[in-house]
Amino acid sequence: MLKRIADHLFWTARNLERAEWRARLVEVNYQLLIETPPRDLQPWEPLLAIFGEREEFSERYASADEASVLNYFTLDADNPNSIRNCINVARSNARALRNQLSSELWLGLNTLYLAAQEWTPEVFKWPGVFAYFAELKDSFYQLAGIRRGTMPRDLAYDFMELGSMLERAEDVARMLDVKYHFLLPRLEDVGGAIDLLQWAAVLRSASGLEAYRKRYGGAIRVDNVVDILLFDPTFPRSAVYSVGRLRAFIDRIAADSPEASAAAAAAGKLLAEINASKPAEIIHDGLHQFLLHVQDSCAEISELVFEEYLKAA
């Protein structure tokens, strides 16, 4: 496996996962605003803050209204992380390594890419925001299924999974932060009807509401939501699941290397930290800090993976 090819594989998968989570995050915010009429004049601001993209956004848009934010996150050609740009980057990376992908996966990705070129702001009017995101999520599920159903479990697969899982761990932490840190309602609302609706929306956008009900029954409690999204090893979008897979893939890749892998060590450390934490404790000590730590650790692992396996020079 060439370093350059591994790099392309990693970023193809990572950009797809990123596009998927951007779609999930925008959708959850949209849903929250429908279910709880905004008290804030700028109800989309928190989302921009989460991504650290407030400044970039305000350079090109007069206000953070719904149409502008939707456009920024999905279609904007000048936003490198807009969903369409993530798909374009994934596809152009994939184009350079079609010999490494199954032809089914390439076909699926190219089909999504071609569809994305046709998107206009009209898609939010018809078929409408929900339908648009539902269809988009279907496309991502389909690609993930094709990948798992057609790719041999070799290094190419490992590097793709590595990219996906790294992005997933980072994004699930980010999503929890949207709700907990920025959408925290007034103190008197905590535990109220609106608060619970919001937590349900967060779970739903991580495709976790049913898993939650199955495990904890009907009532939604903050510590249980944190538990399932961060610490449930059986839930495929939880932080502990993602970091666990991430570590397994780095270990597999590192197994053939003569030297010990710093990236594997960093992933092992993060996994141990997550495993040693409890929902009640981190909520008490500051959930935001913990979520930031998870995101920073992912960035560090990413940097080490790049240095060890992807950098060609």
Place this chain on the structure above:
Amino acid sequence: MGMTAIEVSKSLPVWAAYRAGEGLFDEMLDLAKRSNSRSSPITEALLSMPPEALADLCARAEAMFRRMGVTFNVYGSEDGTERIFPFDPIPRVIDAETWAMLEAGLIQRVRVLNAFLADVYGEGCIFKDGVVPRDLILGCPQFRRAAAGIRPPLGNYVTVGGIDLVRGPDGRFHVLEDNVRTPSGVSYVLENRVVMTRLVPDLIRACRVRSIERYPTDLLQCLCEIAPGGKSHPTVALLTPGPYNSAFFEHVFLSQQMGVELVEGRDLVCMDLKLYMKTVHGLRQVDVVYRRVDDDFLDPMVFRSDSQLGVPGLAAVLRAGNAAIANAIGTGVADDKAVYAYTPAMIRYYFGEEPIIPIVETYLLRDRDARETVLKDLDRYVVKPTGASGGYGVVIGPHASERELEETRLQIMRDPAAFIAQPVVSLSVHPTVVNARAETAPFLAPRHIDLRPFVLLGAKPRVLPGGLTRVALREGSLIVNSSQGGGSKDTWVLEA
């Protein structure tokens, strides 16, 4: 002919309105005339379609190509550089007997070009015996002095050859030009067949069309056979200039089909006269490179020093015999258009045989007599630069303006050795869908075609049955190159 003037009724089969061009060799009509039982299903199934069914066929084909991402890049075009190679769904059919003759002729041709290259970069017997003038080769821009010390395994200079064939008004095949540097187009041949198989599966079965599926396996086999020291499981890599190259799709496609690594120059490194690629687990030795990078860019230490596409030290590795490259360095002298004129003589000289497929009469403008003859009636000839390929720089006398002819005349007088002239060959025509995307009903009209078969040379020669049929989509145009607005058809060689 004024084809556009013909009123096409919606119910009338497209074939009923078809009029062949006068004085042109129409391949489909010729086949129908010599009709055997197996070419008639084609006429029945495709040519008796109503226009709307034909339009549907074209639309489905285009959608498939777009979805599969079968594209080529056009240099210097701003609007999204990826384009689909236009495809015409009416297949070109070659009967078994004709193909048997062509196959023998193609093998003869590639073998003689290979023998010539071994001689040019070896002892030079053909010069000493006065069959080919030595100065013609030494002055050829494609001659590579650096190739002189490199002895390719099995003596194979050419591993992949693309030989362009045309049929004149008498229906006889002629070689129009040879391509033994980095001939491209085979991916379109394979993808065209994939699409046709989905569009008309029953028809392909009924006609007993020969399969072309083996090509990638055969190519890999040939590449393995030229591994240095006859290594049994050599590491093969395909070297591409990268995603901006016009044929990048093909590089990706072939590496995928062969299951070999697709590498760029920056993925390779030479150390201790060996070639390696940079993998995630360190360096891995490469034995055979199927390169799609031109000589000039291969090794900045020997050729163009500003090249970012090559591998410094590659030529030294080849000279040391620690890797093989296909095609070899310097093969461009064999497909030079002035050398082409000598190919019949080469076949007689090396093999004592007569050419099975003739060439087109060719005037070397470096000869004073030939030059005077041609310059007298410049508007009757096709003038080609000797070193170029891809249809670039070709001037077709009868279609050129006074000014173009005048410019060409000046260029010839300035540097006569850089050009050859040939009488205009009125290429054969084939029914082709016109107006496929317009609002009005599509119809069939004759369009000029050529054929690029692909010949592989490993321990033994292998020929892909058929090849790339290129079609000039503009009415009357003789230029079939994809870079110049040509399209392609599937080529069906029938089983014997």
